[in-house]
Amino acid sequence: MDDETAEIELLEQNLNKTRQISQRMTTILNSFDTRLAKLEKSILPLYTSTQILNRRANNIEKALLKIDEVASNQEGIAAEEALILRGPQPGQLPVYQEALERLNASIAFQSSDRDILDTARLVETGAKKLTQLFTKLVAEGSTGSTPAPNSEISSAPFPATLLTTLRLLIAYMRTLPLPASHPSHPAAPAIMSTLKDAQKGYADMRGTWSRKCLEAQGKRVIDRADTVDSIVAGKDFGRWVESLLSVADEEYKYIKELSPLSSPNVVASSYNSLLNPILSLFSTTLTSLIAFIKPALHKYAFCALAAYEALLALQPRWDALLSRRGSENAKANELKDGLITLRGICLRSFPEFLADIKMASLAKSVPGTETSVGVADFVNNAVKYLDRLPEVHGAAGAALLQLGDGNWKMGEGVTVGKSSKLVDGDEQLILEHFIFDVISTAINSLTTISRSQRRPAHGSIFLLNNISYLRHNIVLEPTHEALLDFLSRQSQDALNSNFRTAKAAYFDANFSPLLQTLTDDPAGKSGQKSAVKEKFTRFYELLEEVLERHKGARLLEDDPDGRQSIGEDVVKLVVPSLQRFTNKYREKEFSKNPQKYIKQSPDDVERQLKAMYR
Template identity: 30%
Template sequence: MADLSESAAQIELLDQNLKKTHQLSSRMAGILAHFDSRLIRLEKTLSPVHNSTQSLTRLGANIDATLAALATVRVNQEKTQSDETALMAQPNPSNLGPYLATFDRVMEHISDLKSSGLRGGQGALKENVKLAEVAFKKLCTILTQQIQDGTNISLDIDAFLQDPPRPLSILSTSGTLSSSNLATYLVSSPLALTQAKTYLDESFRGWGETRGSWMKKHLEGLGRRVLIAASAADEGGTQPSESDETGGKLGETLLALAKSEHALLCSLVPDSSAYISSTLQTILTPSLTYFSSGVLASLLTLLKKESAPWKAYTLWDELSKLSNRWDDFFESAGLKNQGELSGFMQAGLKGICLRSIPEAVESAKVSFVVKPGEFQSVSVSSVTTSIVSFLLNLPSYQSVIETFLNTIGDRKWLMGASMANVPVGDDDGLIAHFIYDVTAALVNSLDQRAKALRRGVGGIFLMNNMSFVRDNLVLHSSSNFSDLLGENGDELLNKAFKNAKATYLDPWNELTSPLLQASSSSSNSGNAGRQAVKDQFVKFWDLLDRQEQVHLTNHLGRAGDMKARMRDEVKTLVGKAYKTAVAKHDGSLGTKYIRISPDELDSKLAAMFK
């Protein structure tokens, strides 16, 4: 019971404590509710202050940003003023680095202003663009000046053709151009795509004009030498010119210089095909005009007056070898006016070369008209030497001549004339046919000339000329010509030489005829027989005197051993007949008829051939 009472007392105590705690909690809740209401009233009181503080904070941040922007503007303004001063000054061509760095900075600032999109920056943008354009123009002027300064270099044409220099070596300022790479820099600049491009266009136009004048100047010196060489007489036109100052060399030089200028442009502005082609066209136009309208046109005029076609053949050969490389270069470089060579060759030069073929035949067929009282020369004629020289030089131009022979057609060079005895085979080739026809025309002309001269003189003329022709074309010609002349040509000339020999010996055979008749007659067969023998000796001496007079003023040439052989043949022919006649009639006829001994006659005949 005591325990229960004690437990009940504890429970009652606990219940009292709970009541007190409840009272305290109620009081605390009231206090907190009161405090919460006071906090609400405080919050309502502080809320306007807080809102004002946020506005002030934002205002302060804006002020700080504005001050920072003003500071930046001030710094940029200082930089802009500094850059403007630097860019407005004249650049130092030998040290463009600082100037280009400043220009890059201004271009970067322009890019920033464009990307910002700020309306307030439009004024600054315009000012910077204007400043950049001024600087761009100055740099373009520097580029033009560098090209002009570098063009003072002089070239040795022969050395240039043998070993063309590296592209930049043809400029004396190549070091400056290479180190600054100004041309590439300007072409790649954003301003090159704006209206400032006109400055760059003007600079490259000046580049082209400057280099074009330099190039033409070097070609003009060579061009003058080419025309002088072309107008010089070359041994009467019988021999090709040995001068190396030719139209072909001028063309080779022009092409080599064009390639060099193209390589220079490609090395300085490698990524600008438009500027390369337009500038190269400006460079080449004066030289192309000089080459075609100046030198080639003048050469055409000179070649039309030439008596021999060698210079025309040489020029055709040189230009033919140059033509393909010429066209390939102009096409690959995207240039116009590449047709000068082919146009000149087809329009003018080809006609001269084609005409030379039938003209060669006609010149060999020239008639030797003997006018009354005219001195009848028996020496080798200029026609003979000219035709022989022409024929001997044909192998050196075989490929050129065959081109034109094919164009004309086989035997069409005879111009409708018929040639007697032309046994040339179809397999001999056109040039062999041509050589045969020219040779046959010459042989026929010489024969006609000999027949037009008085007796005895014609034989000496024919012998001199045919000996010269045969010695040069058959006996002492090169293997190349012999192959072209062929067996038919050999036969023609050998037959013509035999005919010339027979023509020359005809008067000597006539001279021996009285001696042969005297040898067959007897001076002891009465007065009539004796008188007939006397008449034969008189006739012999008359004919001998006539031959002596002919040989006194008309001499056999010394071509080979022809003169010695003819002397020996004449001495044998006449001497033997005289000796026989004298041996038969020496005792019956006086010195009036047998004037000299056979030995003295031998000496007399030998004297005619000295």
């Protein structure tokens, strides 16, 4: 019990101690609480001030960051502005394009603090710099050495390296803002105007360059027209026009590919400007050719026909060329105007040629002189003319159809009725008619000249020589066999018939007097000795005249076979008659000395006659 009491007392003592300790702890904590309250009261203003300072510090830091950002942007804009103002540098075109794209993007999204109008002006400047580069490259490609005058020209030179750069440049220039694609872009109207000027400059430079490349060749065609064959000269002009069309075709491909503005109407208008110098050169060259032909149309008629035929063949290509110029320029057709002028010259050449042949028969010979029995100049010209006609039959047929069947006779032809009027497709027929009239006119002139000769025998040789020359070179052995395709049966019959007539007239004028001396007189005096002596004497006198005449008046000099054939006919005509006459009167002893009158035997006469035709 005492133990328990002692323990209880001990516990009570410990409890009292614990209570005392708790009271002291409470007192201490209360003191701490009071102190903390005082401390909090003291620190609170400082804390509030610190928060304010922290916010200010954050604001200052943000302001500094913003200032740095603005400064950085200003440096970038200044750099881009310097890049734009400097213009695209070699090898840096993509960099320049990217800078312009950023400026356009800032305008589109208004993402820049920069004034939009200032940015638009900078974009406009960039577009102008690009067009300046474009113009510079085109100018470089449109200068230099032109092709040689005697070379084939299919295009005006354009260096491949420049084309590559231009293609890249044009690909971007076509993306620049324009009123149609970017109606709200402030710089779009100005850029549109700039690109129009650049495109106009391109057309002017390429047109001038193309003309320069073609000019020397065109001048060469005119300069050498007098030194080469007329048809060759006309075909040379045709080839030059073909080169001109080839150059124009190539330039159309270029302008479609390299135009900053690719709309069809703008391209057509620019192409028309490009063509103007080229077409002006065509008109000038054609005018020079016509001025060359007109004063000597008789000499250069085939030049006109060949040129006309060449232009007719090129008309479809020319029409295709004109269709690219735009509807507003469709009325102008330089080739059509040139064809009309050339056709007028060709139409004039046909009646003038026939008139020249006809006028040859009216020319008066010089008193005291004899007309040469050789081939007349107008006959030689007629043969040459007909030989060349098939080479330009297309142009000749078209022109003659335009002139009208028979109208080349200058009023002498029969008026053609409507039912028989020739139309397109009748070129072959009208050429046959014209050739027949040429042959008929030549024959009539020859006949007139031969009949006007003072000595019929001389005139007969002239007629036979010329008719034979016509027949030989037109019907028998023409230089160009194609002539036979345009030679009607009527023309061949006319030449063959007149050849036979001329041959008969030759025999009659030169050998009928010989044969007449060997015939018996109807009065019965031929058997008298004196008459026989006179006949033999007269025969050999006339034979001597014939031999002497043929020494100075050669027959068929250019046709040895024909001359030999006529010689054989002469021998068959003269020698048998002489043989019969000699045999008949030699037996009758008309003279004690027959050799005095029979100066040559028939064999000797035959040898002399044959020698005359060798």
